[in-house]
Amino acid sequence: MAPAENFYELLEVESTASFEEVQQAYEKKLEEVHEESLASYSLCPVDENEELLKKLSEAFMQLANPEVRRSHDLKLGAKPKETPEQDILPSAKVAEVNQEHGDASREGKVVFLRPQLKTGGFSTSTGEAFQTKVGDIQKPNPITKLARPNVGASLEEITLQSAKVRQDAFQKLAEKNRMTDAKLQEYYQFLEANEGVIRYSGSVLHQIRELKGITIMELATVTCVRGTYLESIEKENFETFPSSVYLKGYLHCYLKALELPLEEVSEQYMTLFDEWNEGGTRKNSI
């Protein structure tokens, strides 16, 4: 990944956007690509859309991960972005901050969260250069409002909760990946011993996921790809996907989440699709 690439620009979202806003922007972009690729079906070289989809999913994956987003922000430029940190803060931390500065924020004074670059933690500040109040962490946004009718929680709470869910999911997934490394090596050795070579098929991917103890639900939460698609990858149900572009994009997310070698697996796996495709009726050129 080129460090200079600006994922915010790619997704057309403010660098201060909350996770939910990033997600919405991502989904909107996906829809656009879908429309464009349908409208130019059989006209446009498939690669163009594929590249774009790859880039978008990459951008979203990066921004969806709080840690990675922070370092992306740092790489981007002059000063690190402040506000995005807030909605990925564990709510406990925010509560703590609120407690400490409760009086100040109730009086309308501005309290900020500033990432501690060295430690990766946060500190608060009351400097003038920043714009967001702790009490005003999430700008109410119309789509969020529509998507989540009143369930008794304030928007800020909902945002913090969902951010926390994802934060936790990320950590859990990373933990599982880390813990099962030895098992995975064992499995690879088993495969090599039995079949001579490792060929990443849907069932092998399924095995790997099971062995890591990661559920489809967990994967779906982290990748934001629908569970049915993730399952279809494992079952090699290629007709589920509108086009190879989608399959590749989703596969990309899947592999990243399982921390598998992207290029290698993707290349191998897509040959399965190509075989299916050649036997099937799909054609991509006039």
Next chain:
Amino acid sequence: MNDTVNSSSTKEIWAIGGGKGGVGKSFVAGNLGILLAQRGFRVILADLDLGGANLHTWLGVNTPEQGVSEFVDRQVEQIHELLIPTSIPQLRLISGARDGVEIANLKHTQKMRFLMALKRLDTDFIIMDLGAGTAYNTIDFFLLAEKQLMVVIPEPTSIENAYRFLKNSFYRKLRHTSSSFGLRNVVDQMLKNNNSFGIRSPRDLIEYLKQMGGNAASYIDDQLEHFQPNLIINQTRSESDIRIGKAMEKACSKYFGLTLNFSGYVEQHEGVRESVLRRKPVTLDKPESLMSQQLKTISEHLLKSSNISTPLTPKYSRLIP
């Protein structure tokens, strides 16, 4: 073949094509015919889907005795003998319902005789419902029309067929017309597969001719100006489906160098099925429905760019010429 209408006649021919079967060509043709007739125009619907003609079903007319096939076989000499009145004032039908003749098998002379006869009919509009496929004869009818409509549903197969239809039509048009510009040989060469000009799409061809300058450049400009089919998206189910229309305009211009005009959409609705079963077109059956309104919007849009924009009044309303 001459692409322009005899100037002594004020009629306008609309052709409805678009490649794939089952996308709603007859549905659009039938309803547009009704809407135009209701606006006060004299309309003839010509069912040229000779293999699978079914426009009469749409209009609730019983299977007609005579149709295009009989005219082509010279069992009927005068084309106006084919005209069947419908329950809608000012709307008449030329049926293609008899088996035996596939449009693809029409001989050149048969086709020309029929086309000439169509052009002589005394009416305001002729709406041709073309069959699926990209047979030369289908394309020739499409090109003959003043207004070309392509019906597409938001699915890859339909869109692919539409582009293929569009491409073949454009090439066919160039072949027809290039002789009068002394370019026939050049264009023929270019259209051959694996041509040495590296031309693989209309866009390449257009660019090549433009680069030639002079005659060739002005010729292609002229052709492009006169070939701008209208696009109708049928069976939409979401906002996103509707946006495909504009996206296709863009894609077509980007990859083909051709202009498509997105003229409207019709939402998918169970109502059509009901109406077919009752043998009633939706614009008659449920004129207030969303679907009828969307069809009406399309017809108004098309009328705007039409040569005939004022409905002609009762003095023309006689049913038989």
